[in-house]
Amino acid sequence: MPDILTLEEITNRANEETPVEITLRQTKLTKSWLLPHLDALHADLRQLRSAFDAAYRHSAEVTNNPRRTYPKGYCLEISKGVQNLLQQQIQQPTTPAMQALREFCLNGGIAKRVWGNLRNSYFQNAFQFGSLYVDVANDTVNPSKPQVEILPWVKSGFYAIRDYAKYAKLAEVYWGGKVYPNRYLPELAVMFPIVFVNRYGEVELQANYQTILYRNMEQNFKLAETYLFNRKNYGDPLPDPYHAFLQNEFGALAEPASDDVLRGLFADARKTGLRFDISRCQPMLDQALEVGKRSKRA
Incomplete structure (x- = not known):
């Protein structure tokens, strides 16, 4: 990474x-x-x-x-x-x-x-x-x-990988971890809809460097939205130790964000042209990387 x-x-x-x-x-x-x-x-x-x-x-x-x-x-x-x-x-x-x-x-x-x-x-x-x-x-x-x-x-x-559902399934198979929908850090969800706990028990915001991140932005966050609102992708809730880590280190929500909250975030991202705004996107990219770095040190 x-x-x-x-x-x-x-x-x-x-x-x-x-x-x-x-x-x-x-x-x-x-x-x-x-x-x-x-x-x-x-x-x-x-x-x-x-x-x-x-x-x-x-x-x-x-x-x-x-x-x-x-x-x-x-x-x-x-x-x-x-x-x-x-x-x-x-x-x-x-x-x-x-x-x-x-x-x-x-x-x-x-x-x-x-x-x-x-x-x-x-x-x-x-x-x-x-x-x-x-x-x-x-x-x-x-x-x-x-x-x-x-x-x-x-x-x-x-x-080529063109949707987060296939990406998530393959991540679990190939990297041997577990995928969870990112409803815990909703302000990042439009760009990073997946929380991935790898085989070492480290938390990562996926995909924070793969090409699908670009495809998601290119399509104005439609790929992330489709993934997060598909009930089949809800899966199990994020286990307590990883949830607590995100709460303590990054202020994650105590309960997963509702559909209404997420809809508002996606609507705001499109209305304000987030994908074209480097000054707003760069801190989100930095925070996504920081999640993985701090988790490795935890």
């Missing part, structure tokens, strides 16, 4: 990580430039992954994190690291596969990092190369799996 979160960062990350539509042109470019070199591309990506592992697995970021054993849980770091190495290779290709990938990009092929729902089981960072799904961190949940996986996009089971 980042130490600082800004609207600019949220926007940039959402644009970077969102898959694009696979057009006929992208399919043709993939067929012309990438498919003839698929085995070689796979081999080159394995070499880049090995190079990144050698440089990163003994870094302080890994050795000082007792909760994660490399490579488990490092899909973002691995994907970004290999992306940097890949960009260097594309600029000065040294193999036929890298030359083909360069030509693919120069002719309008899409090559970008993406984040989303993989087979309704994982949050995953991967790449979209035209009509191909490319995962260089395929072993970050199960280390016995191959490091690199390349599949036709339509067979990958990878989807």
Whole structure:
């Protein structure tokens, strides 16, 4: 989780990580430039992954994190690291596969990092190369799996996440925690409709850094509103220890906010143009991060 979160960062990350539509042109470019070199591309990506592992697995970021054993849980770091190495290779290709990938990009092929729902089981960072799904961190949940996986996009089971209900279900499956609707800090609910208690018993306001936060703001908080007013998402009340933490540290309500209170907050957010007001949004972003930081220290 980042130490600082800004609207600019949220926007940039959402644009970077969102898959694009696979057009006929992208399919043709993939067929012309990438498919003839698929085995070689796979081999080159394995070499880049090995190079990144050698440089990163003994870094302080890994050795000082007792909760994660490399490579488990490092899909973002691995994907970004290999992306940097890949960009260097594309600029000065040294193999036929890298030359083909360069030509693919120069002719309008899409090559970008993406984040989303993989087979309704994982949050995953991967790449979209035209009509191909490319995962260089395929072993970050199960280390016995191959490091690199390349599949036709339509067979990958990878989807962008566009609503909080699916996000919440996947968070519980993937991170092993429990989701609760945020009716306890209602002033933050329009941007952060989910309270997540992770497997370590720490409280987080989700999603406080994922691309769905941008999509929610882009749609004028409609995604958060839909989630909070769907009775199926009410679930169990927030357990007393976590409720007490939010009350003591952040002035959370003694009882969950009513529908009328929430409706008023959503209406006010839209009427006053909250999503365009950095001076009001930034303190909300800061407080969402502070919840997670204080909970870790508690």
